[in-house]
Amino acid sequence: METSELIEKFIVIVILFTVSLGVAAYATYFERKVAAWFQDRIGPDRAGPFGILQPLADGGKLFFKEDFIPEKAEKWLFILGPGIAMFVALMTGCVIPWSTALEFGENIVEMQVADVNIGILFIMGFLSIGVYGIMIGGWASNNKFALFGAIRASSQMISYELAMGICVITIVMMTGSLSLKDIVVHQHGFWADGYFTWNVFKQPLAFLIFFICALAETNRAPFDLPECESELIGGYHTEYGSMKMGFYLFAEYTSLFISSAVIAVLFFGGFNFPGMDNFEGNTLALLGIAAMFAKTFVFIFLFMWIRWTIPRFRFDQLMHLGWKKLIPISLINMLVTGLVIAYCEGWFN
Amino acid sequence: MNLETIAIILGGLTIGSALMVIISKHPVRSVLYLVLTFFMISANYILMNAQFIAIVNIIVYAGAIMVLFLFVLMLLNLSRENEPKSSIMVKLSAVIAGGTLFTVFIAALKDGVAVAATTATDADSIGLVENLGHLLFTKYVLPFEVSSVLFIAAMVGAVLLAKREKQIIE
Numbered sequence: 001m002e003t004s005e006l007i008e009k010f011i012v013i014v015i016l017f018t019v020s021l022g023v024a025a026y027a028t029y030f031e032r033k034v035a036a037w038f039q040d041r042i043g044p045d046r047a048g049p050f051g052i053l054q055p056l057a058d059g060g061k062l063f064f065k066e067d068f069i070p071e072k073a074e075k076w077l078f079i080l081g082p083g084i085a086m087f088v089a090l091m092t093g094c095v096i097p098w099s100t101a102l103e104f105g106e107n108i109v110e111m112q113v114a115d116v117n118i119g120i121l122f123i124m125g126f127l128s129i130g131v132y133g134i135m136i137g138g139w140a141s142n143n144k145f146a147l148f149g150a151i152r153a154s155s156q157m158i159s160y161e162l163a164m165g166i167c168v169i170t171i172v173m174m175t176g177s178l179s180l181k182d183i184v185v186h187q188h189g190f191w192a193d194g195y196f197t198w199n200v201f202k203q204p205l206a207f208l209i210f211f212i213c214a215l216a217e218t219n220r221a222p223f224d225l226p227e228c229e230s231e232l233i234g235g236y237h238t239e240y241g242s243m244k245m246g247f248y249l250f251a252e253y254t255s256l257f258i259s260s261a262v263i264a265v266l267f268f269g270g271f272n273f274p275g276m277d278n279f280e281g282n283t284l285a286l287l288g289i290a291a292m293f294a295k296t297f298v299f300i301f302l303f304m305w306i307r308w309t310i311p312r313f314r315f316d317q318l319m320h321l322g323w324k325k326l327i328p329i330s331l332i333n334m335l336v337t338g339l340v341i342a343y344c345e346g347w348f349n
Numbered sequence: 350m351n352l353e354t355i356a357i358i359l360g361g362l363t364i365g366s367a368l369m370v371i372i373s374k375h376p377v378r379s380v381l382y383l384v385l386t387f388f389m390i391s392a393n394y395i396l397m398n399a400q401f402i403a404i405v406n407i408i409v410y411a412g413a414i415m416v417l418f419l420f421v422l423m424l425l426n427l428s429r430e431n432e433p434k435s436s437i438m439v440k441l442s443a444v445i446a447g448g449t450l451f452t453v454f455i456a457a458l459k460d461g462v463a464v465a466a467t468t469a470t471d472a473d474s475i476g477l478v479e480n481l482g483h484l485l486f487t488k489y490v491l492p493f494e495v496s497s498v499l500f501i502a503a504m505v506g507a508v509l510l511a512k513r514e515k516q517i518i519e
Binding site: 077116117121122124125128131132135147150155161178 | 412
């Protein structure tokens with residue numbers, strides 16, 4: 001790899017890092033504003049105009065709180081827990097294609113950190129690692145409520161990963177590639193050959209199941225049982241305070257952003273938008289970024305909408321839904337998709 | 350830094366974290382070091398340009414099986430005090446059995462060692478998912494299908510055990 005290419009990648013990584021953190025920070029602000037809107041309140045409005053400096057105030061508050069480690073806790077694992085949660089949440093962003101390539105003179109800059117040919121599996125892999133942040137943190141706290149939260153989180157994530165994986169397989173079967181870039185390019189434009197090109201119109205059921213699983217994987221309400229405050233105080237982060245606590249909360253909002261982006265890429269055509277063939281070059285790339293972020297923000301809003309509308313599930317209802325409903329439905333969906341693809345390829349003639 | 354050096358450093362780290370699995374006193378720490386070992390093994394796969402196997406190794410072992418291990422250990426909450434003590438004879442026989450297995454592995458791998466570090470070139474795409482899938486469904490289709498039957502048997506067994514437990518309670 002040449003030096004210029006290295007610098008270019010470095011810049012893309014730094015931008016992605018900043019944007020992920022920025023979106024995560026402002027997602028906390030929008031969460032409070034959306035909640036206020038649904039509950040007919042005003043929400044935060046003291047810090048700056050309309051309260052837009054609220055995330056900075058929150059971050060500052062967390063930084064200046066006393067940072068302590070409980071006496072009976074496993075010291076290193078207690079520190080490692082939030083670190084893993086944050087690391088994993090930030091890592092998944094690097095295989096997502098944010099737009100088509102930008103051109104600066106002769107340099108062509110891909111709007112994607114790494115186009116690995118196993119892109120979607122990379123995301124699934126890091127998702128499954130994400131549970132360690134919660135488990136290690138919950139166990140190292142040496143508190144029974146934290147341990148309960150950690151155990152709930154691990155069983156919930158393992159259960160919903162299966163249905164999620166099967167939905168991903170249906171999309172991979174339709175595209176014929178594991179690379180996220182190929183999946184997006186396959187959904188080019190909006191309308192072709194007399195039908196929509198976006199996967200959501202071809203696989204509505206897979207989208208629905210994937211969305212429900214994404215809610216469960218990011219521990220968002222109605223599936224926020226690991227931190228269920230009415231039963232477990234605060235769940236896995238009961239013993240945490242200061243910026244370690246902040247890291248857990250931040251990681252949750254970062255993964256909210258990333259999973260919204262993944263849903264946009266897999267089912268809503270990523271950076272594709274209707275009438276994209278009329279543009280080319282940098283205009284197309286910039287409009288692509290705008291389209292991608294618009295879709296992502298719609299999903300972030302949808303996540304919040306659900307949180308403030310639907311009450312929390314019971315744990316047995318959660319397991320029942322995951323194992324007895326979502327997995328069979330997604331398996332049948334996968335089988336039907338396979339049969340349709342085989343029929344289209346002329347296997348039955 | 351050429352590939353040779355990276356391979357040596359990575360090999361050292363892999364063996365080091367594998368050793369820590371045995372040396373660690375606390376079972377939960379052992380499991381966490383085992384997770385680290387799986388990551389190191391995946392890194393070795395990537396060095397050989399086998400991306401698919403590397404990520405599947407992480408998803409299946411680090412992401413699912415080890416989480417279940419950790420789950421059980423945390424539920425039992427084993428600590429050094431109430432860990433079951435085994436007699437000196439059991440320990441001795443375990444060392445002999447493990448040592449024998451180790452010797453057999455060394456003997457079996459003696460001729461194949463030199464291959465590993467030299468296969469990492471860009472042109473070599475044998476580990477990429479397209480080629481792997483093609484091989485699995487043509488040349489190795491019988492072993493592949495037989496192993497899937499084995500997995501179904503294991504699943505049926507697990508369901509059966511869970512069901513039997515429930516009947517006793519009723």
